[in-house]
Amino acid sequence: MNPAPSIVFFTTASGAGYGLLFWLGLLRPLRMAPHAPEFGLLALAVALVLIVAGLASSLLHLGRPERAWRALSQWRSSWLSREGVAAIATFVPAGLFGLGLLTGWDGLAVPAGLLAALGAAATVWCTGMIYASLKPIRQWHHPLVAPGYMVFAGFSGAALLAALGALAGRATVPALLAIGLGLAALVLKRRYWAAIDAKPPRGTPTIESATGLGRIGRTRPLDPPHTEQNWLLREMGFRIARKHRDRLRGLALGGFGGAALLALLALPLGGPLAALLLAAGALLALGGLLVERWLMFAEATHTVTLFYTGEA
Amino acid sequence: MTELPPPSAKKLGLVIDLDTCVGCQACATNCKEWNAGGHAAPLPDFQPYSAGAEGVWFNRVHSYEAGEGEAGRTVHFPRSCLHCETPDCVTVCPTGASYKRAEDGIVLVNAEACIGCGLCAWACAYGARELDEDAGVMKKCTLCVDRITNETIPAPQRQPACVIACPVSARHFGDLGDPESDVSKLVAARGGYDLMPEMGYRPVNKYLPPRERPAPNPNPPAEAQPSAAEIRNPLLRWLDRALSR
Ligand code: SF4
Ligand code: SF4
Ligand code: SF4
Numbered sequence: 312m313n314p315a316p317s318i319v320f321f322t323t324a325s326g327a328g329y330g331l332l333f334w335l336g337l338l339r340p341l342r343m344a345p346h347a348p349e350f351g352l353l354a355l356a357v358a359l360v361l362i363v364a365g366l367a368s369s370l371l372h373l374g375r376p377e378r379a380w381r382a383l384s385q386w387r388s389s390w391l392s393r394e395g396v397a398a399i400a401t402f403v404p405a406g407l408f409g410l411g412l413l414t415g416w417d418g419l420a421v422p423a424g425l426l427a428a429l430g431a432a433a434t435v436w437c438t439g440m441i442y443a444s445l446k447p448i449r450q451w452h453h454p455l456v457a458p459g460y461m462v463f464a465g466f467s468g469a470a471l472l473a474a475l476g477a478l479a480g481r482a483t484v485p486a487l488l489a490i491g492l493g494l495a496a497l498v499l500k501r502r503y504w505a506a507i508d509a510k511p512p513r514g515t516p517t518i519e520s521a522t523g524l525g526r527i528g529r530t531r532p533l534d535p536p537h538t539e540q541n542w543l544l545r546e547m548g549f550r551i552a553r554k555h556r557d558r559l560r561g562l563a564l565g566g567f568g569g570a571a572l573l574a575l576l577a578l579p580l581g582g583p584l585a586a587l588l589l590a591a592g593a594l595l596a597l598g599g600l601l602v603e604r605w606l607m608f609a610e611a612t613h614t615v616t617l618f619y620t621g622e623a
Numbered sequence: 624m625t626e627l628p629p630p631s632a633k634k635l636g637l638v639i640d641l642d643t644c645v646g647c648q649a650c651a652t653n654c655k656e657w658n659a660g661g662h663a664a665p666l667p668d669f670q671p672y673s674a675g676a677e678g679v680w681f682n683r684v685h686s687y688e689a690g691e692g693e694a695g696r697t698v699h700f701p702r703s704c705l706h707c708e709t710p711d712c713v714t715v716c717p718t719g720a721s722y723k724r725a726e727d728g729i730v731l732v733n734a735e736a737c738i739g740c741g742l743c744a745w746a747c748a749y750g751a752r753e754l755d756e757d758a759g760v761m762k763k764c765t766l767c768v769d770r771i772t773n774e775t776i777p778a779p780q781r782q783p784a785c786v787i788a789c790p791v792s793a794r795h796f797g798d799l800g801d802p803e804s805d806v807s808k809l810v811a812a813r814g815g816y817d818l819m820p821e822m823g824y825r826p827v828n829k830y831l832p833p834r835e836r837p838a839p840n841p842n843p844p845a846e847a848q849p850s851a852a853e854i855r856n857p858l859l860r861w862l863d864r865a866l867s868r
Contacts (some may be wrong), residue, residue, distance in 0.1 A: 312747075331690030374739015374759025381736055382717035385625045391742055392717035445746040446711060446822055516748070516819050518687075522700055523816050524832055525640075528690030533697060534646070537682035539676050542754050546741065614819065618685055618702060 312448065313549045314608035317372040322438060322599050323367025326460065329431035330468020332359040336428030338484060340421045344472060345479035351412040351420070354475050358468075359405065364599040366398060375613075393489065394437035401430030435464040438533060442607075449515060449623070454518055455503045462499055463600055466492035470570050470589070470596040477586035486574040486589060493559050493571030493596065497564055500603065504560060506612065516614050518621040547613035548620075551606075559606050568600015571598075624714040627702040627709060634800035635727045635766060635855035636827035637783065638707050638809055642834045645792040646686050646699030651816050653788030654682040654703070654764075658841070662769040663734070667757035679753045681764040682785055696833055701794070703785070704751035704764035705826030728800070728827060729768055733810040734760045791848070792825065799827050 335354045338344040344354075370376045383399065404426035409421025439460030442451040469488035476482035518532075519525025532545040551559075573592035577585040612623040634673035650778035657664045669861060682703040689696050706728055713721050713730060720737035723730045732743075732752075737760040740843075742863065744752040744761060752763045767783035768777065786794045797806030809815070851867075854860045 346629070374741075374754060374756070374761075375737065378718070378736070378738045379685065381719070382738055382740070385717050385719050388626045388714040389717045389742075395717060396664075399744070441715075441742070444711070444715070445745050448745065450751075459837070490851055510767070515819050516821055520821060521749075521819050522689075522698075523685060523818055523832065524687055524689040524696075524700075525696055526832060527698075528694060530687050532685065532690040533688045534686035536651070536685050536702070537677075537680075539674075541677050542756065543744070543750050546744070546754070548752070561768065614748045618750060 312608045312611040312613060313546050315372060317368045319601065319604045319608065319621040320572070321365040321369035321372070322460075323365075323481060323597065323604050324361045326435055326438070326464035326472060326600070327597060328358045328361030328363075328365060329401075329435050330464035330466070331361070331471045332401075332468070333431040333465065334430045334468050334472045335410065335484060336424035336426075336431070338472070339424055340417075343484035343531075345476055345481045346470045347479065348412040348415050348420075353407065354472060355409050355412065357471065357475065359470065364594070375437070390437050390440040394434060397437050398432060401427060401434055404430060416493075422427070431464075435460050447516075447614040448611050449511060450507045451607075453503065453506065455499060455506065459499055459503065462492060462496050463603070466496045466567070466570075467593070467596050467600055468548040470574070470593040473574060473577075474586070476594065479591045480581070482585065482589055483578065486578055489592065489596070490542045490571045493567045493574070496567045497571075500560075500567070516617060516623065517594035518617045521614065521617040532619065534610040535619065543615055544619065545614050549609060552611040556606065556610065559602050562591045563599045563603040563606065566595045566597075566602065570596035570599065624720050625713050625721055627713055629726050629763075630708060631725060632800050633727045633798050634706075634708070634827045635729055635771070635797070636799045636806075637703070637786070638795040638797070638799075638806045638815060638828070638829050638831060640793040640795070640813075640829045640831040641698050641699055641700060642793075642813075642831060643791045644684075644699040644701065644789075645791055646684055647790060648684050648702055649788045649790055650785035650794060651680060651682040651684050653784045655680055657767065657770070657784035658765065661767070662765045663732075663762050664684075665754055665757075666762065668757075679755050679762050681751075681762070683750075683772055694836075698833055701785075702749065702751070703828075704730060704747075704766075705749060705828040706764075706766060707822075707824035707826045710754065712743040714842055715742045715746045717742070727798075729766045731761070731765060732761050734758070734762075737761050741810065748819055748824060749826075766796075799829065 340437055346522050370379055382392055382395045385395045404423045407423035411423055440456030443456040446452050469485050473482045473485035473489050476485050518530045524530040570592040573588045577588040614623050615623045666679045671674050685700045687698050689698055713723050718738055720733045721743045737794050739759040752761055755762045771781050783796050786796045795806050798804045799806055810829045813831040815831050817826050851863055854863055
C-alpha cells in the first residue's frame with residue numbers, strides 16, 4: 312500500500328496527541344502528573360496541537376475535503392465514520408477540561424479530563440479498526456493491528472507527558488509508563504512482523520482463487536490489461552525492497568528501545584538533565600513511530616495485485 | 624446508507640464466459656465510451672496523447688496462462704465490479720456515498736456525497752474501484768444502470784455497453800436471483816463460479832470456466848489420399864504414376 316505522507320503523519324501525530332490527552336486526563340486526578348493548572352494547560356495545548364495537525368493532514372488526503380462533514384453520518388457501519396465522530400466528540404470534554412484548568416476548578420477539570428481520556432482511547436481504537444477491518448489487506452487484517460495502535464499511542468503519549476512533566480519536576484510515573492509501553496511496543500511489533508513474514512495460512516487468496524483458473528493449473532499473468540500505470544497500482548501496488556525493510560524495522564525498534572532506555576536513565580536523575588533525556592526520548596519515540604507507520608503501509612499488500620502480478 | 628440493504632430477490636449482474644472471450648478489449652473500450660458520457664461521467668484521462676497516459680476504466684481485460692504443457696491454456700479475463708451481495712466496499716464508506724440498491728443489488732457511488740477518501744477501494748478485493756483524481760471522487764462500474772432501465776433507447780439496446788459490444792457473446796446480463804433466468808440457467812449448465820470466494824463478499828457476477836478440451840481420438844482417421852483417377856491434369860497424372868512406381 313502506498314505510504315501517503317499525509318496519512319503516515321496523521322496517524323502518528325494524532326495518536327501521540329490522543330495518548331498525551333489520555334495520560335493527562337487519567338494521571339492528573341491521581342496526582343501522578345504535575346498538578347499545577349499551568350502545567351495541565353501546557354500539556355493539553357500540546358496534545359490538541361498534535362491532534363489538530365493530524366486531523367488537518369488527514370483532510371488533505373481526501374479528494375473533496377470540503378465535504379468531510381459528511382463522514383460523520385455512517386457510524387453504524389463504518390470505522391472511519393466512527394473515528395470522525397469520536398474525534399469530534401472528544402473535543403467537547405477536552406475543551407471543558409481546559410476550561411476547568413483555566414478556572415482552577417477541579418470539580419470540572421477532573422471529570423472532563425477523565426471523559427477526554429475515554430474519548431481519546433475510543434478514537435485511537437477506531438483508527439486501528441479502520442485498518443484492521445480491511446480483509447483484502449492481510450497484513451492489516453490481523454489481530455495485533457488495532458491493539459498496536461493503542462500501545463503506540465499510549466507509548467508516545469507517555470513519553471511526551473514524561474518530557475513535559477520533567478520540566479515541572481514530576482515525571483516518574485509517565486516515565487515508568489513510557490518504559491513499559493516502549494518495551495510492549497517492541498515486543499508487539501516483533502511478534503507482528505514474525506506473523507506477517509510467515510507463510511500465509513491456507514485459505515489466503517492466490518491468483519488461482521482470484522481468477523478461478525486454479526482448476527486448470529498453476530496460473531500466471533501473460534498480458535497486462537494496460538501498459539501504463541493506473542491509480543490502483545500506484546495506490547495498492549507499492550512494494551518495498553527487503554533490504555530497506557530490514558533496516559527500517561531496525562530503526563523503528565531502535566526508536567522504541569532508545570526512548571525506553573533514556574527514560575530509564577532519567578529516572579534516578581532529576582532536574583534539567585532528566586528533562587533533556589526525556590525530551591530526547593520523546594523525539595526518539597515519535598521518530599520510531601513515524602518509521603513504523605510508514606512501514607505498516609509500505610509492507611501491506613492488497614489482493615488486487617494478484618490480478619496484475621500473481622502475488623500479493 | 625452504507626449499511627447493506629436486506630438481500631433483494633432481484634440480483635442483476637453479469638456472466639462472463641472465459642471459454643469464448645478472445646481478449647479483444649471491445650467490452651473495455653465500449654464501457655469507457657459509454658460511461659465517459661453516462662451516469663458516472665466524466666471518466667478522466669491524464670496525458671492521453673503522450674507517454675504515461677492513464678485514466679479511469681471500469682473494466683480491465685487481463686490475459687493469463689494456466690496449467691502446464693499440453694494442458695496449458697491462455698485465458699482472457701475481463702475484470703469489473705462483481706456487484707457483490709455482502710461487500711465491504713459499501714459498509715466501510717463513512718459518508719453513505721457508496722451504496723447497494725435495495726431493489727436490484729446494483730452497487731453504486733453517489734458522486735455528490737463522496738469525499739474521495741479511497742477507503743472503499745481498499746476494501747474491494749477485486750480492484751473494481753478507481754479514484755477519479757480530477758473530480759476527487761470514487762468511480763466504478765454502474766452495471767450501466769443508465770442503459771438497462773433506459774426507456775429512451777430501443778429495447779434491445781437496454782443492455783450494458785460491454786455486453787452489446789462483445790463480438791463473441793462472452794458477456795451476458797440478467798437477473799441472477801431468478802433461477803429461471805437465462806443467465807442463471809447458463810451458470811448452472813456451465814458450472815459458473817465466484818472469484819475469491821474466501822473473501823466472503825459473495826459476488827453476484829459469475830465466471831464460466833473454459834470448457835474441457837475434448838480427449839484426443841484414440842483412432843485418428845487415416846489421411847485421405849487422392850486416387851490417381853482424381854488427378855485431372857494429364858501431366859500431373861503422369862508424374863504421379865512415375866513417382867509412385
Ligand atoms: S467487486 Fe468490489 S466494488 Fe464491486 S461490489 Fe464487490 S467489493 Fe464492491
Ligand atoms: S471514496 Fe467516497 S464512496 Fe468510497 S468510501 Fe470514501 S466517501 Fe465512500
Ligand atoms: S456494466 Fe457498464 S459500467 Fe459495468 S463494465 Fe459493463 S459497460 Fe462498464
